[in-house]
Every structure is written in C-alpha cells, then in structure tokens.
Amino acid sequence: MLRITCPYCGERDYVEFGYGGDAENTMPELSDTDIGRWADYVFFRNDPKGEHAEFWHHQHGCRQWLRVVRNTVTHEVISVRPASETDAPTQGKQVEVA
Amino acid sequence: MTHYSAFSLFKEALRGNKGWSRAWRDAEPKPAYDVVIIGGGGHGLATAYYLAKEHGITNVAVVEKGYIGGGNTGRNTTIVRSNYMIDGNTSFYEHSMKLWEGMSRDLNFNVMYSPRGQINLCHSPAQMDAAMRRGNIMRMNGIDAELLSREAVMKRVPILDYSANARFPIHGGLLQERAGTARHDAVAWGYARGASARGVDIIQGCEVTGYQWDRGRIVGVETTRGPIKAKKVAMAVAGHTSHMAKMAGLRLPIETHVLQAFVTEAIKPVIDCVVSFGAVHFYISQSDKGGLVLGGDLDGHNSYGQRGDLPIVEENMAAAKALVPLVSRLQLVRHWAGVMDMSMDGSPIMCKSPVEGLYINGGWCYGGFKATPASGWCYAHTIATERPHALNARFTLDRFHRGYQIDEKGMGPTPWAH
Amino acid sequence: MTSQSHRLKTGGHIDRSKAISFRFDGRAYTGFAGDTLASALLANGVMLVGRSFKYHRPRGIFTAGIEEPNALVTMRSGARHEPNLPATKIELYDGLEAFSQNRWPSLKHDAMSFVDLFSKAFAAGFYYKTFIGPTQGSWMLYEKFIRKAAGMGDPTTQPDPDRYEKANAFCDLLVVGSGASGLASAITAGRAGLRVILVEDDAVPGGSLLAAANDPKSAGWLTAALAELAALPNVKVMTRTCAFGAYDAMTFALLERVSDHQKVPAPHQPRQRYWRVRAERAILATGMIERPIVFGNNDLPGVMLASAARTYANRHAVAPGKRVVVFTNNDTAYAAARDLRAAGADVAVVDARARISAALAAQTTAAGIAVHLGCAVGRANGGRHVRSVDLVPIDLRNPQRSRIRQRLACDLLAVSGGWTPTLQLLGQRGSKPVYDEKTAMLAAGKIPEGFDIAGGAAGEFDLTAKIESGVRAGLAAAAACDQAQAAQGRSLLEGLPAGTTTFNIEPLWLVPHPLNTRPKKRFVDLQHDVGADDIELAHREGYVSVEHLKRYTTLGMANDQGKTSNLNALGIMAGIRGRPIGEVGTTTFRPPFRPVSIGALTGPETGLHFRPIRRSPMHDWHLAQGAAITTTGLWQRAWYFPRPGESKSDAYIRETAKVRQSVGLTDVSSLGKIDIQGPDAAEFLNRVYVNGFLTLPVGRARYGVMLRPDGIVMDDGTTSRISEHHYFMTTTTAGAGKVMSHLEYLLQTAWTDLRVHVTSVTGQWAGMAVAGPRSRELLEKVITDIDFSDDALPFMGVCHGHAGDIPVRVLRISFSGERAYEVYAAAGYGQELWQRFHDQGKSCDLVVYGVEALGALRIEKGHVAGGELEGRTTLADLGLGKMASTRKPFLGSALMQRQGLTDPLRPQLVGLELAASEGTLRAGAILCDPATRYSRSFANGSPTLVNNASGASARDFTPGNGSGHMGHGIGFVSSVTYSPELKRNIALGFLSGGMARKGEQIDAVSPLNGELTKVRVTSPHFVDPEGERLHG
C-alpha cells in the first residue's frame, strides 16, 4: 500500500488522499488570456518514468494539498511538503507552524 | 506457414503434431526499413499487417522490447464493444467491430471473438436517460443497441443482486449484443503471423532507446540491438507513449496510470455476457477456460510500475460481490496490472506528430484492445498516405488547444477519472 | 474397505482419541483430529479423488500442502458449497462433507474420459487453429461446448451466509513461516523487543519440523521454541494465516482462516479475516516446495512427492503405500525412503544419479532399502492407481531414450526432482529469482529493501543451518530497527548437532520415453493438463519465450500457479532450445500466493454496506412517512411520498401541482454547503465564479456558476454573504466533494496569497425548501422573529432568526419559480424544525415533496441540473452566456474561448414539447433536422454521409438503422417531465441553433423505441417566464 507521510498527520495509506497530478505545471495568471498557455497548463503534463512531482490532497486528514516527489516505477516517496511552500522539502510529523 | 483448419489439425494430430511450423519468423534487425513500428502489441502488429495487406508496404519492422503481446494486449480484460456516443469515436469503434467480426477468417487464426453481449447497468433514472441517449446515437450510426428494463436484465443475467440488499439497485441496462470478448494473446499472435507471412520483420527482445535525427527529422531508432534506419517511425507503445514522446522532445496530453485485472479459479459457466456495473467502475465476464475475469478502476496515480496496490484489489472485489453475490465463495487466483496511456479526454491520439518522421498512436485508456484492428487499419493508412483516414481524423493532438475534445464521459482533463 | 486401513498404529501429530467422521462423495469415513482431508482419505485407502481439467484423467493426492495441483474438491453443500479447494489444506472436522469434481456420472466412471483418447487433437492451442469458419458464427457455436467442458466445480447461487472481517495491524517485523528458521527469527527479534508478527499458513506452527521423523532433539527444540514465543508479549503468532501478498511500502495482505476448520463459524465469528499489515521489515522463512520429475503416466493416483509421502507418514501417521518406489535425483528423498520403511513399507529407491555418497548408501542399505542407481522411472503403469513402474537406465549428462530394464511393482511412487525455495512474495515485489546451477534451484535475486530471507527460502536444507540463518535474519532486523544491543539468539543453537543434511542434486526434468513402447503422456502442469509434448509443440511454433509458452499452453495458470510445475517447464524448454535455464528466464509471480476468497477481500463492505449511506437529518421522518428512496451518489434521498395506491407519477404530479397551488416542503440537506471566510473571500469568489461577486451586499445571495479550467461548466449554486468576510455557498449534491477539493486546491496551490478559509458544512446544516404561493404564510407561522415582507426580505435576500427556540438561516431563493425560501438549521434540530413546518403546514394545505417533484418543478422553470450539467456543456450551451462577466477574468475564461467551445453550431438549451397530441417525449431522444435526412455514399472508397436535400457530404459514418436520420443529430433531449401546470409533457434539451429556432418543429428520434416524434422548440421557461411569482 502506497503510504505518504503527510507533514502534519504522519504516514498514511494513500487512500486518505486525493490525487492532483503534475505539480510542476504552474497555473497562468488569471488575467492571462493566452489560450495556448492555458491549454498547455490544463492538458499537457509531465509524465516521467522516474521521479515525478505531483499534488496530493489529504482529504481525509488535515485537508492540506501536498507536493509529493515520488518515483513512478518503484512508487518510492522521495519527499513531501505542503503545496503552498516552495522551500526545502519536509517530511515527518512535527511541523511547527506557529 | 501451415494453413490452420480442422482438417490440418486432425492431420497433424495423426503425425504427433510434428508438422507444425513457426507462427511467425523471429527476425534479426536489418539496417533499414521503410517503416519501423515501435511496440509489438496488438496495435503495432495490426498496423504492420495492414501496411502490408492494404498498402503493399512490406519493408516493415515491428520492434518489441519484450515479447509480442506482452504489454497491455496481453493483460487486458478483452472486452470488445462499440457503444460510443461522441462523434469521432462512434464510427471508428464500429469500424473496429466490423474488423473483429471478420478477423479470424482474415487472419486464418481463431482469435475467439465471441460476441456474447455486453450490458452497461444503470442504477438511477438519470443513468437510464443517459443510456437512452447513448443507445439512440448508436442505433443512428448503425450500431446495435438495446435498452433493457430491470426485468430484462434479470432474465439475461440472473446472478446479479436484485435483492433489497443491493446498495445500488439495478434499474436497467444498455445492451450491445454484438459486443463481447476475444482472446487477447491470439490477437497479437494472429496479426504477427499474418504480417510475418507478408514479409514484415518481427523483432522481439529489442528495446528502442532513442531516435536517430537528421536536421530535426527522425530518421531511425536506436535500439538495444543496434541502430535501425527508417523512413518513418511509428510508435504504438501504449503505456510508454509519454516516455517515448519525451525522447522525441514532446509532451503529450497523456498520463500513465496503472490498471489492474483479476481472475478467479475456473468454474463451470455462470455468466454468459459482459456486465459493467454502473455505480462504480467495475466489470465482469467469464473466460472460455472458466475463470471470472474482473476489472475496474485505476490505482489513481501516475505509474509505470505494472503492478497494482491493495485498495483497488479490495474495491474491485467488493464491487464484484456487490454486483454478483455468488463470487463471495469463489477465489481470486491472480491479479496483475498494465500501464495505461490515459489521455486528457479519454480518447485516443493517432496522427503525425509535430516531429517530422514520427507518428503517434496512443492515449487508448481503458479501451484500446477493442480498437486494435481499426487502430492498425487507420494507423497504416495515416502512415502510408501521410494523411489521417476520415475515421481517425478527429484523433488529433491539437484538439485540446482548439477545444474539440472527444470526452465520452464528460470528465474533463482529469485522466484518472476517465 | 476397512476403516483407516492405511493408518499407522503409532506416531504422528494426530489425536487418536478424537475420531472424526466425514463424507467424501457421499460415503462415510473416519479420521482423527490433526488430519487433513487428504491424510484422512489416504488413511482410508482412498486414492482416486478427482478428474483432470482437460482430459478427465483419474487423479490422486500429489502433495501434502498448498502446492497441491490435483486433489481439488468441492466442500460443503447448500449456501456454503465451495468448489476447488485443495484436500491437502482442509482440516478435518466432524461432519465434513466433500465432493470430487469434473466427473459425471461418477468419479470412477467419468463419461468425458474419452477426451483423453483424442488428446493429440486437443494439444496446446488447438482452438487457435480451428472453429474459424465457415461463417462468422462458427466460433460461437463451438465455444458453447468448450465452455461447458472447461471449468472445474460449480459455485452456489445462494447468498453467502458467512461474515468476513477486515483488520489492520502494524509491526516492526513480519516473519512469514513458522518452520525452524521462522521461529528462530521471531524469537531472536522478539528477545530484542521488536514488535513481531509471525504468520503460519498451517494450523499449527512448526513447518517442516512437523514432517520430520520423531527425533527427540528437533521435537524438543520445537516445544521449547513455541513455549518461549508464547511468553514473549511482543510477538504475535497467527496460525491458519497466509501472507498472500506483498504490496507497496511494506504492506502485506494476510488471509486468516478463522473458522474454516469448523462445520460452521460460531455465532458472530467470521469465517475468514483479511489483514493488512504494515511492517517495517519482513523475513520470509517460507521454506521450499518440492518438485516432481516428469515421466510417462506421472499423473496416476499413487504418484506423489517424496516430501508429501514423508509428511503423511510422520505427521499424519498414514502409510500412503505399502510397496513404495522412491524416485529421485538428490539426497533429500532418502529421508522419505527411510521414514516410509520405518513405517513398515517395502521401499526401493530409484536414483537417476550414477553414484551417491558412501554414507548415504550405507545408511540406506542398513535400513533395508534397495537402491537402483543410474536409473529413472520411464513410466508408471496402472489404471486408476499406480501398480508398477518401468525403469530405464539414464545418463544425466545426456538423457536418451532407452529400453525398459526392469519393472518394479508398487502402490506408491514417491518422487523428488529437487526443491524450489518459496520466493513468491519477493517476486511480487518485482525481484526476479535467479537460477543456481549447483542446486538446480531458483534462488532469490536482488532482495528488496526491508526484506530478508531465512531457512529453506534461502536455500538451507539442514536444521542447524536453518536455525542459524533464522537467528542471523532476526538479529539483522533488530539492528535495522535500532534494537541491536538487546538482541541475542545464540542460545537457540545450543545443543544442536552440526549440520549433516546433504542435497547433491543432479538435475533431471524429463525422462525420455522408453524405447519400444507406446509413449505415455508426461505431465508438467497436472492441474492444467499440460504435457511435455505441449511444450515441444509450443517451441516448434515459435512460442519459445517463457511468457509465450505459459500463455500458449496455459502452464502455471491454474489455482496452484504452477508451484510444482514452473521449473520443470523451464528446464524442458531450456533443453529443447539448447540454452542454459538462467537465460530462458521465469514468468512473473503475482499475488495472491494462494487463492483467496473474494468474500474475505470484501470483508464487511457488502450488500447495503458496499458503500456507506449518507442520510439527511430528516431521513427517519421520510421513512416513517413511507417515502420512496432514491440514490444520488452516496446519498439516499426521498424520491416521492406516495399515498396508498399511488404510483410514482401519481405521487410526483400531485406533489408538483400542490407546490404551485399552495405550498410544499422538501428536504435539500444533501446540497453541498461550504463556509467561506476571510478578508479575501469576495475576491476568491469573484475568481471562481463566472459572474461578479465583489459587489454582493451583506444579506444577499447570488446564483453562481463555476467552470472547470478547461472552460466547461463544473457546478452551480447560490452563495450568500452572511457578513463582510463570511459567505455560505451551496453546491449540487453530486458536485459537493469535487467543488470543495477544487477550492482548496486553488487556495493552497495557485492563489496562496488569498486569505480565505473554506470548510465543508454539509453535515452541519439541515436544509429544507419551502416553496409555493403560501410559503410566506407558512414561514411566518413557524419563524416569528423575521419580517418576511418583500421589503425586508426581497428575492435573493438572506436573514437569520428563530423558529421558536431553533436558530435558522433563511435564504429567499427559488428553484421552482414560486415564491420560495430555503431554511437552514443546525442538523440536530432539522427534524424538529421540519416537524414544525409540517404541523403548521396543515392549515396552509402543505405538501411534502421529493426529488422527483423537485425535478418537475425545475424543468418547468428551465433550471439546469444533472442532465444538463453533464461535463461537456458550456455556459453558452446552457443559455447562461450572459452571466459571464466581461469585466474580469475568472477560472475557465481563457479556455472557454477556444474555437470548439464557441462554435455557433453547438447545441444550446431549449424547451421542447410535443408538436402533436400524439407521441412520447423521451429523455435521451436525439434531435434531428426534419429537412436534413442523410443517406450514405461510398464515393472515394470510404463511407460518407450525404445530405439528401443539399447534396453536401458530411463526415464519415457507419450505416444507420433506417429511421431516416443518421449520424449524431443536432441535439438531444436531456430532461423530461409531466407538467401538471401545463397539463402536458415538457422537456429540456440541447439543439444546434438553440432559441433561434423557437417555434420550429424538430424530429426527436428514439430508435431504441422505434419512435420518431415531432417536437416544437419553445422557451425552456415553461411556467411563469416573466418570474412574477418569485416576487409576487
């Protein structure tokens, strides 16, 4: 059973999470009216054989969206961090937010 | 090539089966071909067969990294149907169905195409309405369809749960009588035999590891058995489409996902058609050997792992028992998985790629087995004539930018929901 | 037959004081506690137990374990009837009932056994070569017969009366297998303080120790080991439990057979329990499985694995034969020979090797056993049981056909062709075994992270070596879990003799047919009746890769998954191809390691519990009122409230009419409800909704539509502004979860600068709609502290107040087009509030209505819902194009502009009604232009659709079915209802050209019903199009 270590809740079965796909594709600005850029963002995905950065939503836990790096061949989870964070990856239960 | 018939079977049996010859030649790669097809699945082999048969192009190699039919062709739940509704899909899949109907005779290889009927169950009035719409479109396109009432489903498939205990009561279903199953391996072998007899080289144990380029154009492939030049390179690699496209510098509207399948012990016949649950993604049929073949949803995350995880095993088994209570005391003997090329609208992509010399055939999602003959037929046409056939004209790559998705399920760009 | 004619007087792990009676094929027998069905049958001299899959050949008991390919029986009767269980794994219980399979009319006289005579024509893959013509239907014709002939056993069609449980467990170390090595691992790790789970498929721990001759040293070791384990509180021993799967992240699936060894489970007790164990580490101490040698008639009853014969003798005190021939190519079978001799049988050993060690020779001769070296069993003879074997000389370096040298009479032929470590669980993790030439074994390849192997699984044969390897693995696990200091295991080896067990195998896969006799079938896969000839044929036809071999012959694809046959097949194929076995490769191991009942994997998720049910706070009330219930996603909702004798349409038509006449009350609790708060909430809503939300004042609600990023409509609902920074959003029932995740996604990934929190409050609020001209009157009765005048609470107004002591939130919004209110109260008050409306409603002529009437009311008003929001429609398609703000971007605004989505020919929402008094309006009917009938043409070689009127050719198509309309039409009917207000059927639909075609007559065709109906295009706003009632 694929297990993801939520930075807030600890290691959990992946069924607690919703899948969000490619996390490297960034959404254009809303004001961007370029159809090509939007279509690239919405439809065209990174789909590597190997390490993949992807979003997971801890739906049945803390309801946080996470950015997970995972190997798509071995399913090994390499790092997990909150989706909103862009700095170094964190893993493990103790995350002090305050 | 020995012609197959009841007579030859009998004759050879008397000779201790010593007289049979190889079904296809095990070819060594030549330095160059007119067309190199990457992927010895049903689609690649069928493409080679129709290139030779319909277009007279026989200087063709099918290059397979493992053994032919070892990809999704050899691991799918073998459902063949053409109950499609969206323009662009309907005629394509019906054309495929027509080819299925003549395939065994065309190939002189019994692919056990067994039109035993397929029923999509409905569990709410809204689903009945949707089935009505689909069935009507099918009929208007010359595809057989029948809307069954609850009672009619009951009569046809008595072993489903019609009790008050059913969580999702059966309201009725959409039946396609000509739909059914076929023997997956035989499709690969039959096309290989037919293609090989027409001069196509089938090269197994040969992985394409890159492309040969000449001024921005692809002119051949690098393989684990050396370079092979080709005027045209056509990929038909299903679950490896994104990966092979990436090697050519392309990013596609495709995600690769794992899909599992399951088989029980062989039992005497209990279910005589294919039944799809309408409440969750799940379907069941019985193989000729007697095993119940079960399939359902994706594991739900990008994967090239070709093995499935427990939650989906549980989901599928629970769905099996919810739909067909008698499976409770039957046993699962094996479960396996394939890697699926899930496209963003659930429909395939078959066209010339933006890279000169390279052709794309992928994005078949759950449904590419049934497409095998038409896919080969249309892909051969596209490769030979440099133009799509009318049947695959809509399976373009630019449809996403242009807003012409072929979204059979209305799920939008969430490939794991198709 | 005398009772237990083959039972030994002494010895064995059985309890002779507990006699057990059972039935096989209706005949009564007795056995003892500690017996399996197989051992008890053998004890009673029953050797023929089944017929084979394809050729219906008589078959007996071949093994003593999970690898059994032959002795599959059907257990129990009635609702507990269950086919295809190996007799070797069935524990005997009083009253056990079992039946043989695949035979008719009886096991002895099976009508289908003639198939065996024609077996040559039924060789591997015969079906690919015939049944091809002459017509398309030929195969279907033959297939019927093939299907009937295939398959083993029948399932019951009665519902399973037993319960199944699921369970979760966590541990530091999972040890699989309780043989000497597994016990040593568990004890060592247990002493170090690890949380250990030890699983054993058998009913009792001990593994192959139980099959050993009763020597006090090893028996004493076992007793002491088990006692220590029992005393370690951190070690949990689970017997009758099979680890059948190894999955991602060290998760293991186990099947515990809780009460299969009883006639029926005790009250409340499950039959089986399925475990998911998450372990830090795992040690596979799964032992080995013996494999046979392939020779003529090797499937005769009475042919058995040597280890099985030994197990029956030592563990079950059964003499499986009185005159025994042991056929081997290695040393291990000599132990079986000696033990069978000790049990009183006449024993001879046929050893294919040219020589054996002097020590072994001496020991064997001393036991009174004759040894025939350099010989093989060329074939076995007998009808329904082996009577003799023919020996042929053999040179293992170059096996050739040769003449029969000698015939030995026997009633048991015990075979050992070598051993295969049980590495399936590693294989499931993608670790391919590698072939070891020296031991002729498939040994572990790369061992995945977290795993270890010990004992037989690691290729050990000797007891001391097995224990040593178990201790080593246990210590390693402890070290990996940071418990190294405390660990110790040495004492487990105290007093054990140095290892003496030898193996010395010289591989032999297939014995050539003896010369000058008719070749007999040589089976490789007994369960699927795959013979050596089939492998040869596969090779001849080019199916040489092991994977093709498997698929062409079906070898290894039966219930036993080739546990005794895979390696022989590889050996034979390698021989034919002249390649080393290592190069030929192996097929993939997949879960489950042993067959697992689907009931167990399902656990309690069955029947009505297949999925949990979501219920509204008023659900009980609805049920008490006799409401019909319908399913929407996971929700159960009141569909309609029939009065005695009323049909569904009677009921909903009455309910609908009453709402428009006086007032109705309906339950809308299943709507998704989202609490949205924060200083940027307005901005956020403004981005996700197509229409503007910045200007919505406090105390007001607005209808909003949101798009998916691809520009297609995702969901709709109303959002009210409760206070400056506080909004309350409702979504569709089906869309609730999706919308909630979507909003969180946007806030946490794309728009992290927005200070907004969203919380699902679907369960917090009971919602009810009060609709109809008298709704205000009713509200005023129940809610007394709110001014319901139009000035104080206009259309789209929101306010808070009380219904007596119940706080309520009231939204004046309407889905029905009538003056209407949605009233929300905290869920725990929902039913009470509902009851108050109901009670007070008596004087206002109140009707309670369900979702069917709700649907009718909204169709009358042209409100879109599920049938229209079907994942492919745009705002413009829904006639809502004007809602989209042009002053701001919103999610989906870019891609909504794509050519395909702005195509003026896209079907748009219209109203439809019958053009004549005849005909049926049907949801799902296809709209077609009466003027544009098509026909097909084959110009240019491909089928084309040609417009009969204009001659223009349209896109490609396949021939239609004759209603005159073909192709995909120009739209469809999405929702239909009877309108009591208009006294006729009305519909919503999508039509190319949309409202520009108002008044036109269109064809609605439904070939499924053979109908072509003329419909007139109307406004989708059937009732009160000006919206006067909303306000009036």
Add this chain to the structure above:
Amino acid sequence: MADIRSALGSVYKAGPLGTPRDFPGVTLQEQSPRNLIQLSGWPDSFGAICESIAARLGIRVPVDCLTVTTHDDVSILRVGPTRLWFVCGASSARVRAFTETLGAGDAVTTEIGHSRTVLRITGSEARTVLNRGLPIDLDDRAFPENVFAQSVIHHIPVLVHRLPSSDGPAFDVYVSREYAVSFWEWLVEAAAPLGGRILESA
C-alpha cells in the same frame, strides 16, 4: 432550546452486544452533542493567535497536529497547520466570546458541532475493534493518550481521539453526521465477535 436529535435516533439501542463474555470486550456509548468550534488562521499571524488563546483561555495550543491539549472542559485539537478545533462543554460561551474578539484578518471561526456524532469506545478490545477498520497504529508507543488522528474507517471519514484514562484504552470517535448510521452499523457488527455492551447515550 429544542433537543438536539441524535443521528443514531433510529438505530441506537443500549444493551448487550454480540458474544456474551464475563466482562465486555468493548463498550460503546454515544456522547452528548459537543460544542465544536473551528478556528482557522493564517501562517503569519497564527503564532500570535495561539499566544492569545493561551493567555485568554488558559490553554496551550498544541504544536503538533496530532495532539490534544485540555483545560477544564475545553480541549484543543490541532486539525491542520493553522486550524484548531475547540471541543467544549459549558465553557463554550467563553470560547465564543474569545473568538468574537478576533478580526477576520487574523482568524475565522465556524461552528461544526452538529456535523459530528461522537462515539466513545472503551474496553480491553477497544483497539481491536477500531483496527478492524482504522489503518492507524494504536499501540501505546505510536498512539498515546491525548493523541488524535483523522482517517477513514469503512470509507467513512473519522477523527479518533485517545482519551486519558486510568482504566484501559478509551477513544472518542468523531463521525460525520450523515454517515453516523452506516458507521454505527459497521461498529456494532465489528464489535459483536468481541462481546460487549452498548450504554445509554451520555
């Protein structure tokens, strides 16, 4: 005030459960409705909010998402990085009064008490029964007192809180109200083989 109606109204029956035992393996009891107030803030100012909670209400806010702190009849569960649940009895007024002093820019609150049904599971087999569905390690080391977890049982979202108890393990399970009946049916079925008792609702 009108009575808060239990979501289990139609199915809850006190009495013995399953296999009779000398002592019950599992005891189940529905808890009285909880005041449940959710407070959500933003990372930049959440620390300050936590400090003022400590100062004004006298309860330290747990640092860690899996722990509960309690003072008097108020417990704080940190259910997300910047999200707290106040579970309170009579002191709810105090908590509400406090939250009303917060500006929307600092933190927002949502009442969710009615959306959860709370069930107490105690007895020697409490862990066993929970683990029939709950994929969380309940061992003392991994799941000590005053720890909670949000997860799923039988496809139903739950929050499981291990209570301090001198009398064997005790858990409060918060179940979404809509699912309460399904969850209850699952629970009773799972507990039956272990033997036990259903107590009158608290």
